[in-house]
Amino acid sequence: MPLDVRLPISGLFVAVGLLLLGYGMFGEGLADPAGRLNSVWGGLMVSFGVILGYYGLRAERRLQNVSARDADQSI
Amino acid sequence: MRSAGLAGVDYAIIAVYFLFVLGVGWLVRRSVRTSKDFFEAGRRTPAWVAGLAFVSANLGAQEVIGMGASGAKYGIATAHFYWVGAIPAMVFVALFMMPFYYGSRARSVPEYLRLRFDEKTRAFNAMSFAVMTVFSSGVSMYAMGKLFNLLLGWDMDLSMLAAAGVVLAYTTLGGLTSAIYNEVLQFCLIVAGLLPLVMLGLQDVGGWDGLSARLAQAATTRGLPEGAYTQAWRHLGDASQNPVGVEWVGLVMGLGFVLSFGYWCTDFLVVQRAMAADSPTAARRTPLIAAVPKMLFPALVILPGMIAFALTAAGGESLIPPKLDAALQPIIDAQGRPVLDYDLATPSMLLHYFPNGLLGLGLTALLASFMSGMAGNVTAFNTVWTYDIYQSYLRPRASDAHYLWVGRAATVGGVLLSIAAAYVARSFNNIMDVLQLVFAFVNAPLFATFALGMFWRRSTGHGAFVGLVSGTLAAAMHHGLTLPRGAVPGVKGGYFGLLHTYPSELAQTFWTAITAFTTCAVVTVLVSLVTRPRPPEELRGLVYSLTPRAGGGDALLSWYARPAVLAVVVLSATVLLNLIFW
Numbered sequence: 219m220p221l222d223v224r225l226p227i228s229g230l231f232v233a234v235g236l237l238l239l240g241y242g243m244f245g246e247g248l249a250d251p252a253g254r255l256n257s258v259w260g261g262l263m264v265s266f267g268v269i270l271g272y273y274g275l276r277a278e279r280r281l282q283n284v285s286a287r288d289a290d291q292s293i
Numbered sequence: 294m295r296s297a298g299l300a301g302v303d304y305a306i307i308a309v310y311f312l313f314v315l316g317v318g319w320l321v322r323r324s325v326r327t328s329k330d331f332f333e334a335g336r337r338t339p340a341w342v343a344g345l346a347f348v349s350a351n352l353g354a355q356e357v358i359g360m361g362a363s364g365a366k367y368g369i370a371t372a373h374f375y376w377v378g379a380i381p382a383m384v385f386v387a388l389f390m391m392p393f394y395y396g397s398r399a400r401s402v403p404e405y406l407r408l409r410f411d412e413k414t415r416a417f418n419a420m421s422f423a424v425m426t427v428f429s430s431g432v433s434m435y436a437m438g439k440l441f442n443l444l445l446g447w448d449m450d451l452s453m454l455a456a457a458g459v460v461l462a463y464t465t466l467g468g469l470t471s472a473i474y475n476e477v478l479q480f481c482l483i484v485a486g487l488l489p490l491v492m493l494g495l496q497d498v499g500g501w502d503g504l505s506a507r508l509a510q511a512a513t514t515r516g517l518p519e520g521a522y523t524q525a526w527r528h529l530g531d532a533s534q535n536p537v538g539v540e541w542v543g544l545v546m547g548l549g550f551v552l553s554f555g556y557w558c559t560d561f562l563v564v565q566r567a568m569a570a571d572s573p574t575a576a577r578r579t580p581l582i583a584a585v586p587k588m589l590f591p592a593l594v595i596l597p598g599m600i601a602f603a604l605t606a607a608g609g610e611s612l613i614p615p616k617l618d619a620a621l622q623p624i625i626d627a628q629g630r631p632v633l634d635y636d637l638a639t640p641s642m643l644l645h646y647f648p649n650g651l652l653g654l655g656l657t658a659l660l661a662s663f664m665s666g667m668a669g670n671v672t673a674f675n676t677v678w679t680y681d682i683y684q685s686y687l688r689p690r691a692s693d694a695h696y697l698w699v700g701r702a703a704t705v706g707g708v709l710l711s712i713a714a715a716y717v718a719r720s721f722n723n724i725m726d727v728l729q730l731v732f733a734f735v736n737a738p739l740f741a742t743f744a745l746g747m748f749w750r751r752s753t754g755h756g757a758f759v760g761l762v763s764g765t766l767a768a769a770m771h772h773g774l775t776l777p778r779g780a781v782p783g784v785k786g787g788y789f790g791l792l793h794t795y796p797s798e799l800a801q802t803f804w805t806a807i808t809a810f811t812t813c814a815v816v817t818v819l820v821s822l823v824t825r826p827r828p829p830e831e832l833r834g835l836v837y838s839l840t841p842r843a844g845g846g847d848a849l850l851s852w853y854a855r856p857a858v859l860a861v862v863v864l865s866a867t868v869l870l871n872l873i874f875w
Contacts, residue, residue: 221320223342227478230313231485234306234654241302241650252648259489259651266485 222281224274231267235260299445303653310482310657311459314475314664318463321471328696331468332676333400333569338470340575342477344582347566348590349476352483353666354433355728357594357659358440361639364598365613367536368508368522369874371598372591376525377549380584380867382557384860387580389837390558391567393747395576396834400568402561403681409746409835411754412685417761419681421735422561423674427707430670431714432728437663438715444640444656453715456660460668461708465701469569469676472668476566479661480586486658487593490639493646494600504603511606512536515628522599525874538778538797547803551810555736559743562673574847574856581859588867594639601638612641667711675703729802730772730784737806738764738813745817750829750836756821764813771808777801 238260246253325331338346363371399405403422407415438453463471498504508522515521521528521536528534529541539547557563557580567579601612615623615631624632643655679700688695742761745752773789777798782788786801795801833839847855 221474223474223477226313226317226320226474227481230310230478230482233309233313234485234657237302237305237309238650238654245302245650246648252650255489255648256650259654263485 222274222277224270225278228267228271228274231263231270235263235265235267239264298649299653299656300649302650303656306650306653307657307660310661313478314459314463317474317478318466318471321467321474324470325466325468325697328679328693328700330470331697331700332672332679334468334470334473336569337571338473338566338569338575340570340578341582342473343566343570343575343579345480345586346473346476346569347563347579347583348587349480349483349665350472350566350669351563351666352480352590352662353429353669354436354440354663355666357483357487357662358436358636358639360591360594361598361601361642362635364595365602365633365635365638366598368599368602369525369591369595370522370529370536371595372525372870372874373544373548375588375591376867376871377545378553379557380588380863381549382553383580383584383587384864385554386558386564386567387577387584387856388860390743390747391576391580392573392840393835393837394564394568395570395573396840400680401676402559402564403677405835406742406746406757407681407685409832410752410757414742414754414757414761415681415685417758418739419677419685421765423677423682425731425735426562426670426674426677427710428714428731429728430667430674430707430711431716432718433663433666433670434711435715435718437660440640440659441656443637444644453712456664456667457708457712460664460671461705464668464671464675464708465704468700468704469565469672472672473566473569475668476665479665482654482661483658484593486655486661487597489651490642490646490655491593491596491600494597494642497646498600498603504600507603507607508599511603514606522602523874525871527875533796538795539800539803543800543803543807547800547807551737551740551806552733552803554744555738555740555806555810556732559736559739561677562669565673565676574850577856578854578859581856581863584863584867588863588870597642598635598638601642602633602635605633612645613638614641671704671707671711674707675700678703678707730805733772733802733806733809734765734768737768737809741810741813741817745814745821746836748837749821750832750838751821751826752817753821753824753826755824756817756819759820760813760817763816764809767812768805768809771805772801775801775804 238256240260242248242253242256242258242260246256248254248257324335327335329335360371360374363374394402394405397405397408399408401419403415403419406418434453434457437456438449441447441452442449463475467474495501495504498507505520505523509519512519512521515536517536518528518534521534526541529539529544531540563580567576570576570579605611605613613633613635614637616634618624626632640659643652643659647655679696683699683703684691684696691699738761741764742757745760746757770789772786774787774792775795776782776787776791777785777795777800780786780798782791785798795804829839847857852858
């Protein structure tokens with residue numbers, strides 16, 4: 219597959235999570251229940267996105283190492 | 294129901310989602326060089342990705358909105374669509390049918406029928422599937438446009454065309470690979486958008502115990518047993534004692550066997566995702582991996598409907614608006630209660646519980662479910678059109694580059710036809726009913742054809758074709774001679790006369806499917822016995838008894854990765870869920 223599918227998912231979750239987190243903290247404020255709700259869920263989405271992105275990048279790096287090793291051996 | 298007032302952050306979330314799905318299509322396009330890349334994702338998809346795409350392609354508008362509506366109307370019994378109506382069939386297709394689909398090297402389900410039977414059987418299935426899938430896509434688009442018009446005041450044409458345009462862009466660019474990537478992304482987004490809704494709703498009603506108490510009260514005021522909305526099996530002995538209006542025989546045979554196996558084992562929309570897997574073992578694991586989130590989905594899609602109904606029935610804030618007549622007045626039933634518009638249960642919950650921000654995420658989750666379903670239909674259509682209709686009958690010996698071009702053109706054509714179908718759907722009141730009927734007419738007999746084709750080497754092409762046509766006609770006859778209680782002759786049946794009245798529409802649909810399946814099976818057997826079968830050497834790899842058993846390489850896998858072990862775990866978990874919610 220051209221790209222580890224975890225990477226775009228990670229990107230989307232981090233982007234949307236940051237929007238919710240930012241809006242919750244600085245838009246409505248943490249004193250507002252709606253602000254806390256957005257902040258908590260946004261934070262969770264960012265965390266999920268970061269973890270997924272870590273595993274996606276790790277898989278991509280492994281694939282690149284394997285490809286480089288195969289290229290070396292064929293030379 | 295209040296209209297949504299969206300804030301800038303909500304629109305920003307929707308815009309970010311659109312950018313990502315288009316970006317995925319753009320990134321993936323470089324890997325699409327051949328027709329195999331475009332239609333089959335190069336058969337390079339890892340099992341876990343194919344598995345999530347398998348469940349997400351099925352997770353369209355009808356599911357998220359429809360299951361919420363059914364949850365409001367029928368309670369936890371709606372989970373039968375998953376625990377009886379999906380999981381067993383998914384396990385079956387994984388263990389017994391994927392070896393043939395994948396191993397036969399067929400590029401589509403109709404192509405398998407050509408390999409196993411003959412051209413006319415393939416042609417019948419290809420044509421009926423192409424029509425069904427475009428129709429289904431159009432109805433989804435119409436439902437989405439109608440919903441966003443109601444919720445947000447968006448222009449219906451604009452929302453339909455915008456969503457169609459985005460799906461068109463990423464499926465034309467990247468084909469099945471792009472559709473699969475986006476389906477996995479959309480699956481994650483749907484979970485992220487609906488999970489907080491369930492949590493907030495359950496908190497509001499006092500958890501499952503609080504919900505059960507409210508629904509018990511609603512049940513008794515409607516003349517049903519206390520647990521009618523929260524116990525999935527206990528009241529299925531008598532159709533009058535449960536809100537679904539079916540007894541367990543009709544449920545297990547109609548939903549659990551015929552409709553369920555007919556869909557999950559033969560519908561190319563989902564089978565295509567498993568056929569894109571990177572190995573025969575991955576293809577077998579795909580439906581099993583998909584079964585895990587599938588069995589848990591009732592919590593995400595059914596519970597919101599149940600909570601909305603519990604709150605509405607309790608007489609507090611009405612979360613489900615009434616259906617309105619032509620004069621915009623609430624329709625009242627025989628008991629003096631307003632008839633509720635159950636389709637609005639889940640959207641209503643979103644508007645009630647989600648502040649701006651989360652509301653944008655929830656609406657994006659709805660959009661994602663519509664678009665993943667539509668993309669699934671479009672990619673299945675373009676493959677069947679290109680391989681089973683264009684290449685087979687119009688231009689058989691063109692270059693691979695030509696078929697790749699045709700595939701992209703078919704994607705555009707498929708989306709345009711879907712848009713046309715959406716406008717046709719606008720003219721009808723009961724278009725969802727028509728869609729369910731089409732599934733019962735097409736999928737139910739088809740499963741008999743496949744089952745006999747894969748497991749009985751004596752079945753012939755003439756038998757399969759005549760059986761399919763007979764099964765479809767039998768479905769039409771059964772539907773035309775029966776009606777659900779309270780319905781008038783027309784799209785709900787009874788157009789040939791009235792021989793029997795069913796307690797509910799679902800009961801009628803189940804028995805229509807049973808009739809279609811049985812007729813197809815019997816006719817296929819009878820005609821096969823008087824026609825010449827193909828020699829065994831031509832059926833190797835296509836029939837169970839003539840094919841070496843798949844799974845010889847399973848011994849090399851870790852125990853938790855073996856399909857048989859996964860199947861046992863999935864089935865055991867499903868049985869457990871049924872027992873918990875007995």
